[in-house]
Amino acid sequence: MTTPAGRPGYVLARVVDTLRLTPSFIRVELRTEGPGSISSSGIPDEIVHLYFPADGEASPPLMTLEDGVLAHHEPGAARESRNYTVRRWDRDLVTIDFVDHGDGLAASWARSAQPGQVLGVWGTRAWYSPPAETDWMLLVADLPGIPALLRILEQRPAGVRVHAVAEVAHHDDILEHAEDPAVTIDWIVAGNGRSASLMAEAAISYGPPPGDGYVWFAGEASVGRSLRKHFRGERQMDAHRLALVGYWRDDKERWLTRYHEQSDALLADYERATLGARTEAEAEIYWDEILERAGL
Template identity: 40%
Template sequence: MPEESLEHLDWSAPVVRTTRVTPNMQRITLVGGDLGRFESSGRPDERLLLAFPPDGAEKRSYTVRRWNPDALEMDIDFAVHAGGAAAQWAARAQPGESLGFSTASGWYAPPADAAWQLLIADMTALPAVGRIVEELPGTARVHVIAEVTTRGDRQEFATAAAQTTTWLHGSGNGTGDSLLAEAARDWVRPDAPGYVWFAGEAKVSRVVRRWLRHELGWPADRYDVIGYWRDNKEEWVARYETVREQIEAARDSALAAGHDFDSVRDAVDAALDRTGL
């Protein structure tokens, strides 16, 4: 999951409403409090760091599903699943509780000449997809590939854009192997300049990024690929500690060689692959 600034986590806002959007998606609506200090990044996939009650010790990054600055009202959607203190809190949250939050950042940035967009997401990124699609103009052409827990977790998004969707059910999302990368490869891309946005499990993000950057040879401004979470994180972290020096050496070598950000990321991804991570 991308690192977020811990700045301003003393900000908080009260929960005023909870809504079960689909069987495995819970919406928490915040109103007032310190939301008057919140400054949107202006990007529809913007994420902020949340500090969960009662003591704020549990911190996780989540998408701003909807932001109304006039009413100081914010929706945050949570993929509800077994385990995970944040998801458990969201499933039980009641009006009157207070949620800490930070400033926001986002990645979505299609080039001006993009004639089409491909948005690829699992349940954790579906809130960002919803906001992106809803804010697209009528001139936009977008295809969504979404991997959800059950058929009941499909969502309809009101949009002026020309939108099509491929739904995948019962794969990924911590229940098994993801089919997102395979589905993205199989989708027939229009013969025109485009843009791809992916967000989901970290290892799947490496597969998608490798496909775009190395197999298709796309420049970095044609895609944004973000790892939102990591499957079996505790096990992964334990294994990472045993090979940390190898990963950091690969990173430092690329930095010392003066490589750009994407080349440094290539070096780190290759080292993770070599170590089985």
């Protein structure tokens, strides 16, 4: 049985305002509206799935509930979507900082977005989860992850020292942030598909203060792997003290071709390995190790 979506999880959202923040960031403020509802998890690196209307369409279709599954079930109803970090969430106002890079779907939409235009919003998911006994944090991100990094700084636990490595495409992409004696930020102009990334080297060279740490990363996937091998392998940090999320891949098309050639075997390996009592953090690390062994 199919019924209109009037439950939590998927809503339409209307553009309220747009602002060009920097050469690489376009801020879009959205107001969510029914039917259905969605609310913030409160976790600072939460993402939402944005669904874009087709050409000539005022808004994407609503999702429907069919046999307990909320989705675009109707033939032809599915729309392209992208995952985006929420920069700010205030009740029904959701602020997204889009990265303006090339002619991709989301970037092209953000450049031309006008008040009144409508997106579909479905979510949320998050990874940031520092243990209560954390003395210092290392935050690392390139452009897509910087909105989450800045939100983490705003919600930083009291008494925790933080060092951040933020890699941008242009000097003018450096964003203002509240000064805090317990926070240091190393802004780097590199990477982001324009030149070689320097994030991994900067993060690995960080000499943390005494105590228990937490490392969070959001950016190009190969950099996340380098950080995983260093902090998990060489520094022997526990899995629950690492959140390393590959937001994008520099060689996406080639990687996807090679992945699809062996995906069945890789997923079977992963399912066998995670039958035991692995935490989500351990499972994500193991999945990356499986991919690395496969040359991916």
